[in-house]
Amino acid sequence: MKPFEKLPIEKQARIVNASILEFAEKDYETASMNKIVDKAGISKGSLFNYFKSKSSLYNHIYQLALGEVKAYLQKVRDETAELPFDVRMAKIVDSGIQFITQHPRLARIYFRLIYSGDSPHRKKVISELQSMSDKYLGGIIQDAMDRNELNAQLDKTQAVFFLDSVLNRFLKDYHETLELGENNRFNKEKWVKGITEFFTKGFK
């Protein structure tokens, strides 16, 4: 049993929260173990006892963030399995918005990961996320093709790419406007409708 897991839950939570805060605020290189230690109210030696290095602490947080994301994605996929493509898309976007509203700091870490490859294990992590997204969106598209909702001659790889580009970019921008506390430039209903129409009909 790893030393960290032996800790009282409350202390674990303090450490995890402090780490999330720091890694959300700064990228991996710039984030500071000293700051985390201060925020968590523990000593430096302890932190390095629980996690043997900065990299392994980051990994812990990363796994945690990814687990949250996956849970949201799987939930919405399963709940919408029988619905038509455009409705599914709308629900997926909704679910994404819900995630970044409820976990803004995890979202920040996640977006930094997929857009900057911000991680000590860049290559591995990026290809992991890539294939996760491919499987997920690929499945959604395949379902729709099987039901003759989409053009049967669609290039699936490209379709996944376009979906991924627009969805992630939309959620990233939505997340940023939320964090800046600006008047939200995204009317949710309008954009969800716009996105699904764009996918099905294009600009014509």
Place this chain on the structure above:
Amino acid sequence: MKPFEKLPIEKQARIVNASILEFAEKDYETASMNKIVDKAGISKGSLFNYFKSKSSLYNHIYQLALGEVKAYLQKVRDETAELPFDVRMAKIVDSGIQFITQHPRLARIYFRLIYSGDSPHRKKVISELQSMSDKYLGGIIQDAMDRNELNAQLDKTQAVFFLDSVLNRFLKDYHETLELGENNRFNKEKWVKGITEFFTKGFK
């Protein structure tokens, strides 16, 4: 006249190249003035004489990269002013590919900028780039609408957003596969065709 401009062109070039190399390799915070000084073969005091701070040196490089990008964009826009939407799109993608092939390090700085806001002046720079992209792509779309090539009821803001998402993401991924020296997973002709078809027809 600023001290840097008084330098012989050759020396200026050495400094600029060293800076581009360093800022392409590492993000703003992680990039090192010491490394730049070494690469350029000048002393630290000199560099801080030419540029009063790291931030102002970065700004110089940023302006330079942005100028290059703008030149490419304007050229292809003007040269394709009379062509139909889909052909224009194809030429714009081509031009983007040409840019990242000829200036891979500037491209890297540019992508880090738009995807991570990697700059000492985040907010200012991001909104600058945003409005640049809005004007540029907005113009292309307007042209096409004026010629009845696109649905007249298109929401222009959204259309620009979708264009921007897919184009930038495509070029970013293309750039990354180039840098990794992998077998290029992007067959250029196939993807250019796929992108333009996606914009005009969607997935149906």
Place this chain on the structure above:
DNA sequence: ATATAAATTGACCGGGTGGTCAAATTAAGC
């Protein structure tokens, strides 16, 4: 209460950072 084991601490290490400035070098004017 005491001896032992486990957990926690923080001073300390080598190294890197952006930035400074007195001193040394080079260029210019006469």
Place this chain on the structure above:
DNA sequence: GCTTAATTTGACCACCCGGTCAATTTATAT
């Protein structure tokens, strides 16, 4: 050739980094 001005240099500063480990505190068992 000599003097003055402009340029260049790199040792140095205060600060921060990830990581270590002897010493101290806390918990456990008898």
